[in-house]
Amino acid sequence: MNILVCLKQVPSSESKIKVGKDPTGIDTSDLTYVVNPYDEYGVEEAIRIKERLGSVDITVLSVGPATAAETLRVALAMGVDRAVLLYDPLFSNSDSLGIARIIAAYVHMTPFDLIFFGKQAIDDDMGAVGIMVAELLRLPHGAVVNRLEISPDQKSMIAHRQIEGADEILEILLPAVITCQKGLNEPRYPSLPGIMKAKSKPLAEINHEGLKLDPKTVGLSAALVKIVKLFPPKTRTTGKIIEGPPAEAVKELVQHLSEATGLAGA
């Protein structure tokens, strides 16, 4: 079985995010980058499948700048077999569909039985690329999956997918795309031997020619969704701390709330 895990390098969730000099992007001067947390569930799940089934080959892929290789190394150190960086200056400022086309072009050349994505990236919060890749490749998908079991004949899987107030239990035929949600597993930390081994694992870089990709279908000029500008939301100002003995503070709070919001029919 061949598994592909797609991951994105994103600023860590602790990062202070500021608008850059060019307001269509952020100020990247003091950011620490991590593997998008939802993508880590995909890496971990692929490794667990390999540990259970044995003959599984896992590739991790990222579309991104040269620095995204660092994130691919993290996945190599966790235990995947090989890494591919799809990098080309032509790819920059692609929208979700552009990124999906780049990844789909790679999968066209190298088919996989199972492709993992995170349910969304914590930078653009789009949650689109995985599902778009599935559609471009005409593969079935399960999105926001928090439990997965491959069938013994490896032809299908049972996926639990989170919806409002419930889980949908789906049977999905392979090959297929899964987008991962928290709960799927607990991602492991790369071990020291893992980090050492990662150094000798293959990390290939491929550009648009290698992907046989028409450059007119990706990048800013092809994007249907373009960022005009980024701007900070209205900052929430510290409100009123209600002082005094608890019983009175509570009365006051209830009064404020019912006046401000019409709570409890007031």
Added chain:
Amino acid sequence: MPGILIFAEQRNGKLKNALMELLGEGTRLARALGEELSVLVVGSRLEELAGLISGVDRIYLADDQRLEQYSSEAYSRILANLIQKLMPSLLLFGASAMSRDLGPKIAARTGTPYSPDCTSIELDPQKKINVIRPVYAGKLNAQLDLGGVRPKILTLRPHVFAPFQGESSKKPKIEKIEVPSDIFDLRVKLKEIVATVESKVDLTEAQIIVSGGRGLKGPENFKLIEELAEVLGAAVGASRAAVDAGWKPHSYQVGLTGKTVSPLVYIACGISGAIQHQAGMSSAKTIVAINKDSQAPIFKIADYGIVGDLFEIVPLLTQEFKKLKEGS
């Protein structure tokens, strides 16, 4: 020809509350653009549901027993077919698990722009559409240019847009759309739907949320949160610390790796307000914090706060709201 198409999500024969907001915003945009407003409902035995929808020009029904439960494959084909026929300028969804599944699939199939979780849709003087959506877990907003391709697929964040208030005298034309059989050649089969949340109100739809964190000290104390929620008709949420401790399942988690919620009121009890928690709830209209640590970051974003012991404050709040409700 219809200019704006609203997807009216139904599950188990019930329309989602978000429809009123879609109708409100759809009506406003249709008037500004001088276009027709239509609604599509997909499911089974839809006549009765269609009767509940008013204030639009047309209702399209994709009514088939095999569409009773959601299927990304079948539903997306119906939508893609209808888009090709109507070429609307906008396709509006409420932000939900279903639209997050359908939106990107249809956008990839039809080569159209997609923007989830919009918080503002404005028309510039040339009637070009400007969309705003939060990015970086709400730390920034992005203004987007969605170009000239039709339709633009937008999902609207709940509780942000004003609900429909207009006269409902307009009697919509009802049109059944053909449901081709080949769309049921499914590679994804729904086996079962299992409820994961005991409370009656779902977090992402809730107008009011009462959330508990590590300050609750143990799972049994969530009943304090549940009692307050019951009186308020609110949903119950939890911080990651409470979820990781096993006090509540992950479906209750609010935050970066949990749910993004946008209620009218969010009451955080014993939650410090870490940046990742804020990522899920900072767009609530009114935030209330109850925490014994006056330095907790939650107070920096709260509209109202009480510094004190939640074990004392929360039961008092429940009592007080009960009294208010009973009108004494």
